[in-house]
Amino acid sequence: MGTVTRGTTNPNRLRRMDRWITAVHGAELRRADDAVAVDLGYGAAPWTAVELLQRLRTVAPRTRVVGVEIDPARVAAARPYEREGLAFRHGGFEIPLPERPLLIRAANVLRQYEEAEVAEVWARLCARLAPACADSRGGLLVEGTCDEIGRRHVWVALGPEGPRTVTFATRLGSLDRPSDLAERLPKALIHRNVPGEPVHAFLRDFDRAWAAAAPYASYGVRQRWIRAVRDLTADWPVTDGVTRWRQGEVTVRWGALAPRG
Template sequence: MREMSAPVGNPTRGTTGTNRLRRNDRWIAASAAFRRASDPLVVDLGYGASGVTAFELATRLRRVRADAEVLGLELDPERVATARRQLEEVRAGGTPFAPDLAVSFARGGFEVPVPNRRRPAVIRAMNVLRQYDEGDVADAWRQVASRLAPEGLLFEGTCDEIGRISSWVDVASDGSPVAFTISLRLAGLEHPGIVAERLPKALIHRNVPGERIHHLLTALDREWERAAPLSTFGPVQRWLAAVAALRTQGLPIQGTRTRWRLGELTVPWSTVSPAS
């Protein structure tokens, strides 16, 4: 593969860590875009200073599909070189990861260079757009998503440093956002609204009265507090009660209890889209 001399995008801080993106990994592994793909290629765009998130993603995906592949892309050639050295260690059997893990690394950005004209089933871009302006987000979505397979999805969002608080947007191959997901570690959770600190760039400045995301988070916090007596039975039961209350009130929460039990809540993008 001929690597791009001038990949598109701005450098990220590069912070990463073991299991930081486990919640998003799990979401990708369960997605129809991945499970039904004719070519289950997944791109980890902007993986950071270490290739560990790509290794973890590939490990989780191969449990669902043995033919899954992960391509890690970074703007910085030094980060690519570091990840390739790590991959050599994996191949040599000196890590907890399987030596035959289907992972590769290359230099690239929003143009998403993939060899042999392949179209990824999924592109993951977590913690990539944080330093961009809100006005840049839609163009970034369109450019990155244009590289997807027709039924593919881009998952773009943010998480905290240890992966307990995260949220992301599902973006279709035409660049249109289709859903928004919150994913929280329920053990020790004080209130769900803490996710406001880790909203995707398209929403993080919109958590103010009059905006749909503010309405959702306010309602979620309210029902979490109302369900406090269920804490006796554990945080999962408290969360399930809060989610059920929101559905009763008419919020179009997607998925089933299987997903909700994981601390997830997904709604159509129209439920949280900016008012203007």
Template sequence: MREMSAPVGNPTRGTTGTNRLRRNDRWIAASEALRRASDPLVVDLGYGASGVTAFELATRLRRARADAEVLGLEIDPQRVATARAQLDELRAGRTPFAADLPVAFAHGGFEVPLGGGRRPSVIRAMNVLRQYDEADVHDAWQRVASRLAPGGMLVEGTCDEIGRIASWIDVTSQGQPVRFTISLRLAQLEHPGVVAERLPKALIHRNVPGERIHDLLSALDREWDRAAALSTFGPVQRWLAAVSALRAQGVPVQGAKHRWRLGELTVPWSAVAPVD
């Protein structure tokens, strides 16, 4: 694996928690970008102070593609050293993860350094762009996505510290955003609009009247309130009713109910794209 002396980007805060990215893991595992890839290599870009998110991602991807591999990339050399030490422990069988898990770690940033001409099918960049300006997002998408294989996908977004509130954007290998997804733990959820605090950088400052993302979250909160009577049957039924109501009103909700049951709501990027 080729090492880069001057990776592109800024270090993240490095906060990493066990199972923090579980919602995003299962999204990638179900994606066409992974399932149809000729080379199912997935990059965990900016994984943070611990390699655990890469281990968890590889474990979940293996169930969808037995030949899937994960490469964790970090701009901070010390974080790479820490993750490699954790990997040594894993290989020795001293962790809860399989000793043969197909994971590696390397020093790198938005340039996504890979050897042998390989191009990843998916690049995951969760909680990476939070410290950047909104104006920097498009260029970051373009640079990172250019490293993808044809038909590949960049998944860029944000989640809370314990992984109960998450949202992300799917970006094509041409650097074009195509889908926006929110994913919430439905148990004890007061309002879906809580995701406003964890929107991707491209949207977080746009949750104001007159913007599409504001319209979507307001409508979702409204339908969640209207479906309150279904709480008797559990939060999943209440969520299904709210999402179904949005679709009936013409909101271009994507996916099937088995995805909605996970607390997901996906719409085309055009349904939330900033108004300029």
């Protein structure tokens, strides 16, 4: 289910997303007896799936990764890279696995779709996640967009119940102002960056906080970012703390940025 993407990818492109996943979802993966992660729509080359396995296994050594691609030729090209814990399958949004994965990563996949199609795709993918239980929040879907070399990235995190948070992540040295990240908003938000929509108000306030934090630039761009995010917390439900902010990240509850109407 779905359509073939352009398939462009580069090694290390998804490092920021992977770093966040290992930090916030690593414990769930470690607790599982058979943790399965899916790299959905990995593209014309298998680099992102190979890297996902390497990064997840630093926090959860038993994790298996399955790369899923809708283009059979790409699956055939990836098969020589299979190894213990890494496999490739032909498929799409139906996620053709017998088990329900603890993680589905879909980076730069929905960019080519219409905004109206996003909710249905999200619902289909969330339904394939491992369910929540007494000691687990269940699986995690991470869906977002980044630039070609992974300097700027925005993603939505969803659980079996639906969207939870939005994360903005950047290489701080490449940033002029936080609203530069608007061009990498995921499909659910990119057309909502207009006056009257919450995501537009958030980026406006972020730019104002960034400008007010300019004196902290003498201590480095990281300190300026931390100060700007700290100021944002007065009006926006930021869910993370300084440890993540130092990485050039900030995560906000989905409900605060969700489109109106």
